[in-house]
Structures are given as C-alpha cells and as structure tokens.
Amino acid sequence: MSRNGAARQEGQIVLSDNTESGRHLIRRLGGAVTQSRTAFFVNLDKPIQPPGFDDVLTVRAAIQIVQGACRQEDWAKLRAWLSQPVLPGLLLLSVPGVDGRILIGMQFDDVPVSARKKAARGFRPEKVHAWRELQYSPDQPVAKVGFDRYDSQFLISRGGATRVFRDKTVAIVGCGAVGSHTAERIASIGVGHLHLVDSELLEAGNLYRHVLGMRDIGAPKADGLRTLLTSRYPGLEVQARFTDVIELMHSEEDFLLKADVLVFALGDETLELRINEMLGRKVPRLHTWVDPLSLGGHVHVTGLAREGGCLRCLFHRLDGVGLTNRASFAEAGQSFQQTIAGCSGVYTPFSALDADRTAIEVARLTGRILSGKEIVDSLVSWFGDPEDFSAKGYRLSKRTHLFQPGECKSAPAADSECPHCAQWRS
Ligand SMILES: [Zn+2]
Structure with a gap:
C-alpha cells in the first residue's frame, strides 16, 4: 500500500484473509492499494x-x-x-x-x-x-x-476490551456532548457495531465538550463521529443517520430495535418520555443525562426486567412546576440555561468531564447488559462537587443528602404508581 503524503509508509504490506478486507483496512489506514x-x-x-x-x-x-x-x-x-x-x-x-x-x-x-x-x-x-x-x-x-x-480478535483483547461484544450492536440516539463521549466509550469496550442517530450539525460552541473538533464544524454530528471512531477502532462498524429520532422510529424502526442495547442521550426529557412510551418494554435501553454545573450525572437502565421501572417512573408531577425528575440533584423549578453576552444561543452549563464521567457509567452498564450481568432495571447516579452550584445561589434537591461528593450509587427506580408501567403490566 502507499499512503498519501507519508513517504515513510510507502511500501507497507497488509496481510488479510481476502482482497476485500485488505482494501477495507488500507482505506481506514488512509492508504491506497498499489499491488496485491x-x-x-x-x-x-x-x-x-x-x-x-x-x-x-x-x-x-x-x-x-x-x-x-x-x-x-x-x-x-x-x-x-x-x-x-x-x-x-x-x-x-x-x-x-x-x-x-x-x-x-x-x-x-x-x-x-x-x-x-x-x-x-x-x-x-x-x-x-x-x-x-x-x-x-x-x-x-x-x-x-x-x-x-x-485484527480485532487480537486488538480487542490487547486493549483490555472484550471480544464477546464484537457481534453486538448498540444504538446511540443523541450525539451531543454526552452522546459523543458515550459512543467513544462504548466503542472502546469492544462493541462491534454502533448505530448513531442525531439531527444536528456540529457548531463552534460545542467544541470544548464534544469529542469532535474544529474540522467537523458544520457537519452532522453522527457522520463526524462515524468517521472519527472508524478511524480509531479497526474492528468497528458504524452506521449513522442524520435525522430526527421520532421520524426514524416511523421510517426505519429496525435501526433502533435490532440493536442489543439502546442509549438515549438527547438532553430532552419531554422527547425521551415520549420515546419511553413508544418503546414500552421492547428493548433494553439506557437514558442518560447530566445535571448542571458539575453537580452529577445519571444513567437509567430500563427494559431488562418485566417488573422493572420505566423512565416515567422517575417523574413526579409537582404543583406549579409540572413533571419533575426525582433523580436530579438540583431542586425542581430552577432554570439553568445560560446565555453569553452577544451570543444568541442558550445552553446548560456542564463540562466535557461531566459528560465523559457519565459516559463511562453508560459504557460500564452497557457492557454488563451485553454480558448478561445486569438483569434488573436501576438508576445509577454520580454526585459531583456542589460547591460551584451552591455558590451561584441554586438549591440542591433532598436526594443529595443520600450522597457524599464524588460518590456513585445504584438504586432501584420502579414506581408502583407509574401510569405507563401499570399499562404494560396489565
Ligand atoms: Zn414506569
């Protein structure tokens, strides 16, 4: 093979089972076949x-x-x-x-x-x-x-990942900060197939908390991630859809439902509750999100146990506020959206570290589900340092009393009063 602009790589030999897989690998390495x-x-x-x-x-x-x-x-x-x-x-x-x-x-x-x-x-x-x-x-x-x-058989074991995930598919819906770190972490444990869904283009404002960089500005986030991850992991296959998830569920439901595990990282509770209702108990899935200002992150595992909880189980209706998430470390009814002077966009303040820390929990739980070790629905939360949050005058939720800063805990998340679960049980 020869590689564009890299003379030291000239004349490299690639050995493969057949010509097609050899060409595939050479393309991924950024080269071209000169003879075979x-x-x-x-x-x-x-x-x-x-x-x-x-x-x-x-x-x-x-x-x-x-x-x-x-x-x-x-x-x-x-x-x-x-x-x-x-x-x-x-x-x-x-x-x-x-x-x-x-x-x-x-x-x-x-x-x-x-x-x-x-x-x-x-x-x-x-x-x-x-x-x-x-x-x-x-x-x-x-x-x-x-x-x-x-060869992935060698590389996956060499890298401390697991070969049994090679034939598994994980779909990640939402490729923003949390979703992009999640895709990276899930690829790193040796999962062989990723299905990525996202409807947005990467913007400059995303850079410090997204795994993609300046070269991808203006490109669909899912496509950029596919290029990045397939160039990093030789055994990984990635399919990307630049579309709205609800549309996809109508037009190409199998893209999601044929996955072994689904991960939702949309950062939009209303949309995820709607999806929760559409999916019922069809497929093991995780919903993941972060609290503002490094307060913490959450991963909700559902669809594993018949008697488990769903995403709606986490929500209570509060007078004057509406549906509120019981998992949150921030007291309900506060707004955290910020704007920067001169910039029209609003955003929720959290960092790449918060996104990645949460993504690590998602990948760990995904691995456990894929290997049959995780069998009950649960809520996993890590609690960060509340100092900045409190200093800004925000109020912590009562749930924070159960956690020490830095602690990560798992809890059952089913609610016997949940309207959705009642419907699925009957
Ligand atoms: Zn429920």
Whole structure:
C-alpha cells in the first residue's frame, strides 16, 4: 500500500484473509492499494525454536522448521502453493505460544539469476515454480518479517476490551456532548457495531465538550463521529443517520430495535418520555443525562426486567412546576440555561468531564447488559462537587443528602404508581 503524503509508509504490506478486507483496512489506514498478491498462512501444530536474533535463517532451515511443525495436510497445501511461480512469497506462520498463538512472517525472496537459470532448464520461464527455484538456492537467507496486527480478535483483547461484544450492536440516539463521549466509550469496550442517530450539525460552541473538533464544524454530528471512531477502532462498524429520532422510529424502526442495547442521550426529557412510551418494554435501553454545573450525572437502565421501572417512573408531577425528575440533584423549578453576552444561543452549563464521567457509567452498564450481568432495571447516579452550584445561589434537591461528593450509587427506580408501567403490566 502507499499512503498519501507519508513517504515513510510507502511500501507497507497488509496481510488479510481476502482482497476485500485488505482494501477495507488500507482505506481506514488512509492508504491506497498499489499491488496485491497471495501470501500463504499456516497453522503450526507444535511450537518452533525461533532462530536467534543474529542468526541467518536459510531457505533449507526454514522449510525444515515448517515441515516439522505442521500437519501433513497443511504441508501438502503449502507444497501446492509453492508449486506456482509465487516468489517473492510471504509465508505467515501461526505458532502455539504460552499465552495463545504468535504470528511469524517469513519472506522468501527471488533466487539469484544463476539459480533461476538452473531451475529453468527444461521449463518455460513463466512456468518455473517457487519450490524448484528454492531447491537451487537452499542457502539464501529468508527474511523475518515483523508486523503490527490489526485484527480485532487480537486488538480487542490487547486493549483490555472484550471480544464477546464484537457481534453486538448498540444504538446511540443523541450525539451531543454526552452522546459523543458515550459512543467513544462504548466503542472502546469492544462493541462491534454502533448505530448513531442525531439531527444536528456540529457548531463552534460545542467544541470544548464534544469529542469532535474544529474540522467537523458544520457537519452532522453522527457522520463526524462515524468517521472519527472508524478511524480509531479497526474492528468497528458504524452506521449513522442524520435525522430526527421520532421520524426514524416511523421510517426505519429496525435501526433502533435490532440493536442489543439502546442509549438515549438527547438532553430532552419531554422527547425521551415520549420515546419511553413508544418503546414500552421492547428493548433494553439506557437514558442518560447530566445535571448542571458539575453537580452529577445519571444513567437509567430500563427494559431488562418485566417488573422493572420505566423512565416515567422517575417523574413526579409537582404543583406549579409540572413533571419533575426525582433523580436530579438540583431542586425542581430552577432554570439553568445560560446565555453569553452577544451570543444568541442558550445552553446548560456542564463540562466535557461531566459528560465523559457519565459516559463511562453508560459504557460500564452497557457492557454488563451485553454480558448478561445486569438483569434488573436501576438508576445509577454520580454526585459531583456542589460547591460551584451552591455558590451561584441554586438549591440542591433532598436526594443529595443520600450522597457524599464524588460518590456513585445504584438504586432501584420502579414506581408502583407509574401510569405507563401499570399499562404494560396489565
Ligand atoms: Zn414506569
């Protein structure tokens, strides 16, 4: 492959199961295919004694090592491959090691002209096969080839993530500050497929709390995230929809419902309550949001247990205020929207750290749901430092008495009076 503008990457070789997956990886690495040919992969049965660092490995020794350590049928296949004009040819060996299998690459170079002439006697030049040529040059060195592995089977385990999530799909609805950090964190635990939904374009005002940067200003947030995350995680597939979630639920419901877990990070309680009503107990999902001014963050897990709670369970109707969220660390009835002088937009003050801290909880709970460890609906909240919040004259909710600053706790969240749950139970 060659890579635009990066001469040091010229001439890199990418090995893959087939041409299509090789091209896919090269595109993700930002390169282009300059030529392709076949290499040969052998699973060795027995460990081999690798030659010392300074030892020269000859063709004869390399062939002896491989023949002695692989099964007969694999040896026959390798001989068949070498019975073609495949030089220079790359042989990839998978060798049993102490902690799983190790990959070793061997490059069999073209033989010298004199050896090629001897090998070609009685043959047409294009018909001279590698095995015959190598027999005439048994002492030429075989180059040991070092390489980086990009296969997700290796990388996911290497990065401390979990391979069992490779076939799982998580849909994230809302790719703002909390949603973008959530997508990043969920990708990092090894989830193989993300479905992203968002109806907004990235604006300059988003920069310090969104994972996307200046290059993405003006682009749909979901598309920008797809580009960022697929360039970061080789095994990840991302689909993005630049659309309103309610429209999507009418036009392409499966984009959400076929996911193993749904995450809603819309920052809009009214909309999420409406979705809660539409989805009922159909699919495991998490609703997540942050309180203003680093006061805390919440993740509500629902759709797991038949007798569990729904998002509506968290809300009580309060005289003069309307529906209020019981999980909040801020007393109901206060407004936190701020404007900056000269700027027309209003925003709720919270930071990237608040978004990311909440996203970490979302990813942890998503992992637990995907591996079957999380089986009851619950509310997980972390309480931050109330100092700034109180200093600005805002009032804390009674719930804060249950928490120490910095504490993260899980609580049951079902409400026996909830109108939605009553309807689903019957
Ligand atoms: Zn409910």
